[in-house]
Amino acid sequence: MLCIVRQVPRTPDPAVRVALIEQAAAMLVAREPVTLRALAGRVGTSTMAVYTHFDGMPGLWGAVRQEGFARLARGLAEVSPSDDPVRDLAALGAAYAANAVENPALYRAMFDAAADLPDPGAAGAGFALLVDAAQRAVDAGRFVDADPAAVATRFWASGHGVLLLVLSGVLPDDALDEHSPALATAVFTAAGDDPERCAASVRAGWAGS
Amino acid sequence: MLCIVRQVPRTPDPAVRVALIEQAAAMLVAREPVTLRALAGRVGTSTMAVYTHFDGMPGLWGAVRQEGFARLARGLAEVSPSDDPVRDLAALGAAYAANAVENPALYRAMFDAAADLPDPGAAGAGFALLVDAAQRAVDAGRFVDADPAAVATRFWASGHGVLLLVLSGVLPDDALDEHSPALATAVFTAAGDDPERCAASVRAGWAGS
DNA sequence: CACGATACATAACACTGCTATACCTAGCGA
DNA sequence: TCGCTAGGTATAGCAGTGTTATGTATCGTG
Structure with missing residues (x-):
């Protein structure tokens, strides 16, 4: 039997996660359109960060609602x-x-979708x-x-x-x-x-x- | 002075207008995404009809809200x-x-925007x-x-x-x-x-x- | 009947969210 | 200390969106 000890590699950065949420909330209160690229650009990261942290824009919106x-x-x-x-x-x-x-x-x-937080x-x-x-x-x-x-x-x-x-x-x-x-x-x-x-x-x- | 008598050519078809509004409302109640192309396809017209009748999707949404x-x-x-x-x-x-x-x-x-009907x-x-x-x-x-x-x-x-x-x-x-x-x-x-x-x-x- | 303004069709544009791929960094075992 | 590996991140491309530029057909008018 293959008993491979898996290593635990790098973990996602929690600071990026909160930065994305807060930036999205900030753009929301500023009445700016919250788009994937604009959001990533403001935070200074790539668009992929939204997918590793929230699995896409719907997940981000859920996090923003929760915030x-x-x-x-x-x-x-x-x-x-x-x-x-x-x-x-x-x-x-x-x-x-x-x-x-x-x-x-x-x-x-x-x-907008308070039912599924x-x-x-x-x-x-x-x-x-x-x-x-x-x-x-x-x-x-x-x-x-x-x-x-x-x-x-x-x-x-x-x-x-x-x-x-x-x-x-x-x-x-x-x-x-x-x-x-x-x-x-x-x-x-x-x-x-x-x-x-x-x-x-x-x-x-x-x-x- | 140029006094040119302008002719009044063909007028937009009111039936297309109401068909677009009702189709949009129908897709809305059917919980389908109301997109420009899907809407035009259902009505059997081109996407341009939405612009001649409503000057774009926001205008269509206004008409749908009014309906x-x-x-x-x-x-x-x-x-x-x-x-x-x-x-x-x-x-x-x-x-x-x-x-x-x-x-x-x-x-x-x-x-969603009941203020500007x-x-x-x-x-x-x-x-x-x-x-x-x-x-x-x-x-x-x-x-x-x-x-x-x-x-x-x-x-x-x-x-x-x-x-x-x-x-x-x-x-x-x-x-x-x-x-x-x-x-x-x-x-x-x-x-x-x-x-x-x-x-x-x-x-x-x-x-x- | 001819003209011309305009509704409508077609195609291309910029933008959206998303995904496939490459890189590269962090952490463990030898 | 070093190499390996797994997963986070960056880049590029995709399908789909609303919009607009351009061409065509059509109707009212003179």
Whole structure:
């Protein structure tokens, strides 16, 4: 029997991998077309690097989407919880919207094929922060007979809808401040919160105070 | 001064124009890649037809988006108003969602660049039906101190968000029935409707009864 | 009927993502 | 220390994309 001891040769450079992802994200936020050759040229490598690291452009897009979700989760994690869980939910929504508005092209690319991420858990981490705050609202008696995951999903979906309509230019920019807090208040009130108290909490959280 | 009477020669064939739009929409709903050559081949014309009629692929996409909004508006117009404006709003939402679910690729393409449509008025016609129903809810005393356009926008944006998350596979298919009526009820209740009466109206409208 | 402007067909261009091939560098065993 | 080897990287070419230049056919007009 052939018992050949295989050698372990050179390994792909992780720096090239992150450079490609970050360059692609940078070109995305700069509204430049993200082409294979332009990307490789900017990073200073050959087009083949995209294939050794990501197995082609679709793989690169997956990595870029994942990086977008990771940045989003980091942005949400910076929101420090307070003793008002409804305010925290609104603050998370404001941070979410701010992240999307800062790099709209990246946000839109994230949801082009958000279903097949290399590591879905990374995206779930951000959503878990919403569910956690909703759970605290239930525990605090602000939400009654409400499923925290359902409330978080509805809050997220409504914010996502307003965001996309604003980012695509269908709604004007000020529609974010006009409709997002109102939708949040509607969702949280429907979950059982007192309307006036809810409105005050959302106002505080959305303003970031 | 040269006063040359210009002749008006042959005019582009409108049938080719509509054939290109409908073929593109058909390939879109069939999840086939809509390429210039494949499109021209299916229609039985040359690639140049796309340029004489639409000045290139971006122009064709604009026409396809407009056709999508026109179909959507036709689908919404089929919803017959009743004496319950809140039910009508929910019925419009259900028709809207059904239209989007039937051809998801077309719906997503519509909002890829919905801001610059050849004729924005066509898209506004569908939205006007929502505003009209909201106005009737105000007139009927169901909504109090509510701006019909704002209510319609929030209803639309929340439904749009759920739809896109479902169409992109982030949320499961049954999320539509689970969250869309609940969001509608939240929005309409926030506009002043009685919670229980609102829930009944939304249930009736969403079910199409 | 003849003219001429224009829709349409054909072919070539620049660009895209991708792949086959050559090189060459990193790491192990002798 | 040195040679071997496996895999990362560079180069060149491929099929396919949208676009454009050029030729041809056709219709409305005088």
